[in-house]
Structure formats: structure tokens, C-alpha cells
Amino acid sequence: MGIKTRILTTTATLAASAALCLPAAADEVKIGVVTFLSGGAAGPFGVPARNAAELVIEAINDGSLPAPYNSAGLAGDTIAPIYVDENSKQKNADFQKLVEKDGVELVLGYISSSSCKAIAPEAEKLKKLTVLFDCGTPQIFEEIVTEPKYTFRTAATATMDNVAAARYLMDTGATSDRVAGINQNYAWGQDSWRDFSASMAQLASKAEIVTEQYPKVYAGQYGSEISAILTKRPDVVHSSFWGGDMEAFVIQGSARGVFERSKVVLTAGETAMHSLAKQIPDGTIIGARGPHGDLAPDSALNDWFRAAYEAKFGSLPTYPSYKMAQALLGVKSAADKAGASSQDAIIAALAGLEWEGPSGKVSMALAGGHQAIQDTAYGTFKLTEDGKGSLVDIIRYDATCVNPPEGKISIEWINAGFDGASCN
Structure with missing residues (x-):
């Protein structure tokens, strides 16, 4: 073997060894985020919720949240949001597009109880993890989807x-x-x-x-x-x-x-x-x-959320913003606990989970661990x-x-x- 050949071989070996020491590149996790972006509910509800999603997703991705959420990503994977307007006459079709064409790992959204009544059975039918962040009717798990597998709600009912x-x-x-x-x-x-x-x-x-x-x-x-x-x-x-x-x-x-x-x-x-x-x-x-x-109770997380939201959007966050943040932190807690951002991993970890949001403790205590109380x-x-x-x-x-x-x-x-x- 000549000198030139030995140098090339040694260089390749060192490069391979260095590659083995580097952390694996983060994967991208697509999340459909559905909220009112137009119509009468957009100003007081939908836009504040979307603003919170943008703020918290950015903070999750770069690891800038307060502890215990200061690790980057969902189990290290980057969130790629796809925003969808809930003010649509074809909510089920929009949901199907997120699942079948956009390939999202989960759907997070819905403010109106009528939206949730339509989407919860669709989530179970299409077998897609869906986290309802706001809508309040108790009917979702008491009458409509009584044995949920794919549907969760991270907010309490009416x-x-x-x-x-x-x-x-x-x-x-x-x-x-x-x-x-x-x-x-x-x-x-x-x-x-x-x-x-x-x-x-x-x-x-x-x-x-x-x-x-x-x-x-x-x-x-x-x-x-x-x-x-x-x-x-x-x-x-x-x-x-x-x-x-x-x-x-x-x-x-x-x-x-x-x-x-x-x-x-x-x-x-x-x-x-x-x-x-x-x-x-x-x-x-x-x-x-x-x-x-x-x-909301006093906490470092609440202080961060209020200050960061006001700095970014020029107004204080209202409860739709809080509930969106609460849902995203629940998803992050589940993924980090499972050590993976896949649908199956998040479903297994989110059922019965407890975590802290800007509004305090959230417990998935009802509907077999699929419905939150606080x-x-x-x-x-x-x-x-x-x-x-x-x-x-x-x-x-x-x-x-x-x-x-x-x-x-x-x-x-x-x-x-x-x-x-x-x-x-």
C-alpha cells in the first residue's frame, strides 16, 4: 500500500469514526394545527391560539422553554406545523387531507364543540392521533367516542x-x-x-x-x-x-x-x-x-409564557392561547417520556399522563386517560x-x-x- 493510499484510508476511517460519535440528525414531525383563522371567532379565539402555537413550537424546536421542557424538539425531533382554518364547511375533508396527503403524525386543534363532534369519530376511523385543545362539550367521550384510542382532549369539559x-x-x-x-x-x-x-x-x-x-x-x-x-x-x-x-x-x-x-x-x-x-x-x-x-397560578413557566407572548405579539395571552400551549406541552411531555415522536409512542405515553402547563397541573384522568381535568x-x-x-x-x-x-x-x-x- 502506497503512502497516498494509506493517507486516504486513514482519513476515511477517521471520518467514519467521527460520524459514529455525532448525534443522529433530528427527524421532522408534521403536526396539523387547526384553529379559526378567519370569521368571527378568529380575532378573540383562533388567532390567539395560533399565535401561541407559533410561539411554543419555536421554543420547543430550539430548546428555549423553561425546565423541564428545555430539551429541543419532541424527543429530539423538530416540529413542522401545518396551519389549517377551522372556519371551513369541509372540516372532515380538511382533516382527511392532513392525514392522507400531508402525512401528519398528529392533528392538534378545534375550538368549536360542533367541530369536535364531527372530528372525533373521524380520528378513530382514520386511526390518527388527534389532540383536541379546547372544545368543551362533555358529549365527546360520554356519548360520541366512548372507547377512544386515537382521540385525546387536553382541556377540561364544560x-x-x-x-x-x-x-x-x-x-x-x-x-x-x-x-x-x-x-x-x-x-x-x-x-x-x-x-x-x-x-x-x-x-x-x-x-x-x-x-x-x-x-x-x-x-x-x-x-x-x-x-x-x-x-x-x-x-x-x-x-x-x-x-x-x-x-x-x-x-x-x-x-x-x-x-x-x-x-x-x-x-x-x-x-x-x-x-x-x-x-x-x-x-x-x-x-x-x-x-x-x-x-393562572404564579410559576416560572407562566411568567415565561406571558412575557414571551406579549413581546412577540404585543398583547397578553388569553385562555385560547393558554390551552394551545397546554396541549403542545402535553404532546412534548408524552414524546419525551416515550423517547420517540411516533404516533404510537405518544398515544401510549399521553394516556393517563400528568404534566405542568402555564396554568398548572393537567391530569389525563377521565375517559380511560384520554380526557383532562384540572x-x-x-x-x-x-x-x-x-x-x-x-x-x-x-x-x-x-x-x-x-x-x-x-x-x-x-x-x-x-x-x-x-x-x-x-x-x-
Whole structure:
């Protein structure tokens, strides 16, 4: 062997040895992210959720999240998001495209309960891991997909919101003899009112339902419903309106004195408490569908999330943003625990998982480990002297106080007197 040949051989050997010492190149994990990017729900809900996805995915990919999420990627693999507009008349077809043409490893999304009702069976049919990050109807796992394998929801259901709302009224001593409801006429609004009115029947035996109003979703004008409420003179008005509908009701209802004459409970009101701060009357009870936004607990992760979001987008994150971050961190926790980013690995690790988000602990405790529960909180709106929205008289409720135990149907649990609930 000549000198030149030996040099080439030695060089090749050293290069091969060096290659063996290098870490394997990260793979790319495609994730379909579905949220409202157009229409009336985009501004208050869809865009803040998409913004949070962009922020958290970037931080996951470069490993810049606070511990314990400061390792890069999903088990080292880079997330490649594909954003899809939920405001579509062909939601199932959009889902099928993500799965069959785009080749995503998982789909993460959906705000509207009607979207989730359509997508959950499709996810099971196409055998594609799907993480619902927001939609609240309890029907998903109690009626529609009762033995889920591929479908998960990393946020609590509307049952939590409405049991906690009823408890907050009792705990703050609000007069609640006459109760009215104005809720959207589809699964979310119907389930929310069902659980709230049933909870009031358990907690306030003298409470009388004086009117139930069900305008269609995205109606935008509520003159006749407001007139009906004013005529009945309720002590309490309950509304699970969200997005533009909730904002319209605040403006129209406050102009006609609804908020002055009654204690109004907005279970999803947090998204407007800053943007409509000067239009929400003091004394309005505000929920955030969990301990999100101004109701989130103090933590290094929450501090990072609020500061990073405001720096990037020029506004504070609201609960759709928190819930998107919560879902992505759940997926990362599962992948890191499994040591792999494949669908099967994430499914196995996510079932029954617990992790910490910017809103505190999340536990996949229901539906065989596919449905999350968490603590929640309510507060009372108060405009500060400098014209900003704030919450006072905040009360927190343990997850086991306001969510049914495993194996229990929500409304049956409420009607049985919250059997097994653990409240501090």
C-alpha cells in the first residue's frame, strides 16, 4: 500500500469514526394545527391560539422553554406545523387531507364543540392521533367516542366551568333565587346551561329558572333575548357565550341595564376582559375555562409564557392561547417520556399522563386517560383606576371538586349531588 493510499484510508476511517460519535440528525414531525383563522371567532379565539402555537413550537424546536421542557424538539425531533382554518364547511375533508396527503403524525386543534363532534369519530376511523385543545362539550367521550384510542382532549369539559360557576355564586353569597340563561343553541351552549342549572338545583334549593334563551350561534344581535331576560327580572344571568357572541352580548346587555339589574356570569368571559375592559360592568363574574390568563397560578413557566407572548405579539395571552400551549406541552411531555415522536409512542405515553402547563397541573384522568381535568377559578371583574381590567375575589377550585370521577357521566354525577367530589 502506497503512502497516498494509506493517507486516504486513514482519513476515511477517521471520518467514519467521527460520524459514529455525532448525534443522529433530528427527524421532522408534521403536526396539523387547526384553529379559526378567519370569521368571527378568529380575532378573540383562533388567532390567539395560533399565535401561541407559533410561539411554543419555536421554543420547543430550539430548546428555549423553561425546565423541564428545555430539551429541543419532541424527543429530539423538530416540529413542522401545518396551519389549517377551522372556519371551513369541509372540516372532515380538511382533516382527511392532513392525514392522507400531508402525512401528519398528529392533528392538534378545534375550538368549536360542533367541530369536535364531527372530528372525533373521524380520528378513530382514520386511526390518527388527534389532540383536541379546547372544545368543551362533555358529549365527546360520554356519548360520541366512548372507547377512544386515537382521540385525546387536553382541556377540561364544560362541566368544570359550570359546576364551578354555581359554587362561586354560593361561595360569594350572591342572591340566586331567580336564575336566567342565555346560551348558544348548539352542543356547547346546551351542555353548559344543562350543567349550570343542574348544579344550581343541587346547591341552591330555592333557585327558580325564570327563562332560558337559546339564540343561534353567531347571531350577533340579542334584542329579543335581552328583553325576555329583563322582563323576568332574574337575580343571576348565566351565559357561556364565547368570542364575538360574548362580546356583542356584553355591549348590548350592558347598554340596556342587564348587568346592573342582575349578577351576570360569563363562563368564557376572560377573552374580553382586557379588550372590552371599559365596557364590562364591575361585578361581572368572569371565567376562563380553567385557571388561565389572569387566573393562572404564579410559576416560572407562566411568567415565561406571558412575557414571551406579549413581546412577540404585543398583547397578553388569553385562555385560547393558554390551552394551545397546554396541549403542545402535553404532546412534548408524552414524546419525551416515550423517547420517540411516533404516533404510537405518544398515544401510549399521553394516556393517563400528568404534566405542568402555564396554568398548572393537567391530569389525563377521565375517559380511560384520554380526557383532562384540572383545577379552575373564577373572579369578579373590576376596572382599575388606570382603565384596565382586573379580577378580584378570586376563588380556586380543586379539579376533583368540579370534575366528575372516572366512569361517571357528567349530568348524572351532578344530579346525584356531586358524589365523590373533594372540595377544600
